[in-house]
Amino acid sequence: MFTVDNVQEFLQRQKFITNQSFISGDYVATSANRRNRNVQITTLNEGNYLVKQVLDKNSQNATTLKNEILFYNYLKSFRPDLISMYPEIKYCDKTNIILVLTFYSNALPLWKYYKKRSINDLPFNTIKEIGKIISMLHIAFSDTMIFCDSNLTFLSKELPFAFNINKPEPKLLSYIRPGGVQFIQSIQSCDDIMTIWDAIEKKWELNSIIHGDIKLDNILVIDNDDNTQNEGSTNIKIIDWEMVQYGDFAWDIAGVLQDFIFWWAISMPNEQSAEDMVKKAGFPISRLKPGIVSFWEAYCNQSKLSKQYKSTLLSKVILYSGLRTLQTAYEISSKFENIPPIAQILTGIGKSILRNPDEAAIHLFGIQE
Numbered sequence: 001m002f003t004v005d006n007v008q009e010f011l012q013r014q015k016f017i018t019n020q021s022f023i024s025g026d027y028v029a030t031s032a033n034r035r036n037r038n039v040q041i042t043t044l045n046e047g048n049y050l051v052k053q054v055l056d057k058n059s060q061n062a063t064t065l066k067n068e069i070l071f072y073n074y075l076k077s078f079r080p081d082l083i084s085m086y087p088e089i090k091y092c093d094k095t096n097i098i099l100v101l102t103f104y105s106n107a108l109p110l111w112k113y114y115k116k117r118s119i120n121d122l123p124f125n126t127i128k129e130i131g132k133i134i135s136m137l138h139i140a141f142s143d144t145m146i147f148c149d150s151n152l153t154f155l156s157k158e159l160p161f162a163f164n165i166n167k168p169e170p171k172l173l174s175y176i177r178p179g180g181v182q183f184i185q186s187i188q189s190c191d192d193i194m195t196i197w198d199a200i201e202k203k204w205e206l207n208s209i210i211h212g213d214i215k216l217d218n219i220l221v222i223d224n225d226d227n228t229q230n231e232g233s234t235n236i237k238i239i240d241w242e243m244v245q246y247g248d249f250a251w252d253i254a255g256v257l258q259d260f261i262f263w264w265a266i267s268m269p270n271e272q273s274a275e276d277m278v279k280k281a282g283f284p285i286s287r288l289k290p291g292i293v294s295f296w297e298a299y300c301n302q303s304k305l306s307k308q309y310k311s312t313l314l315s316k317v318i319l320y321s322g323l324r325t326l327q328t329a330y331e332i333s334s335k336f337e338n339i340p341p342i343a344q345i346l347t348g349i350g351k352s353i354l355r356n357p358d359e360a361a362i363h364l365f366g367i368q369e
Helices: 007-013 019-023 060-078 080-085 110-117 124-140 144-148 178-188 191-201 249-266 274-279 285-303 307-333 341-355 357-364
Strands: 028-031 039-042 049-052 089-093 098-102 107-109 208-210 219-222 236-238 245-247
Touching (some): 007 039, 060 080, 060 089, 060 098, 080 124, 110 124, 110 219, 124 249, 124 285, 178 307, 178 341, 191 307, 191 341, 249 285, 249 341, 274 341, 285 307, 307 357, 341 357
Antiparallel strands (some): 039 049, 049 098, 089 098
């Protein structure tokens, strides 16, 4: 296990850095833990790196990180045409489960990029580029022969976790906080939501390879502070491919739509009532709708979808976005003793989407097909 104290020895063996960095004081290593035990290295003259590793090689985290490594290896060998959509790979070790990527010091997660530009300066070119890149991924792996590729046997074909939140296994209830249990109970008390939830599962298709975890944190915008980029940077990297799998490309699209809902919700101030929170949102959904539409149109245009298929796809995407919104509400709730206000708002929005998907498409997301 590499730490901030010993990772430099590994980097020197791989010739990523030299002694010169230490002599000149041009070296900083910091812990960047998320699910994994990551170390971030920055230098002035010899590059910046992110070392991804796990504490327990037998854990679920180890399995997903190994999948990311295997997928990167596959892309490098068989799909060099997609190199621009993911971060530069410097080192892969599937045996010891270590991955080293270029760390982009001038990159911002999408949510920070939105916040930097403000609601009055929504980066439409950036949003459109996200639609194009996700479409490129799905098109590249939509051939049915891809499901028979012996180099991709490590990919899962299972339903995402969100499809089973309403009927969790008993062991899940043993380690989540009471807020998560309250959320599950609130869902199970709604017979119509339970029925809709079960029906959505039947819409799932295996039609491509998908990222599986598209969200604000997993989209990096390389920001060069170029004042000529009034509509936003188009230098985008999709990161954290640990959840990559065979699946339904509508799930990735729904992840983007859910992110607009989530960004709207977390821009709300802490107020005593949900009504006041919605009214005072820093990024109101009414101002985000043009961005949602620009993403959707960019995806569909890049994919060259017919008008009829766009309508069919949209219906599924909206339902999936409702499910993903409820998943986010659950994930937040499961960290608290009670369901926090932000999760209550997301729960209400998610339920509303599932109950009235056609209305949500038009009035919530601003998309009309």
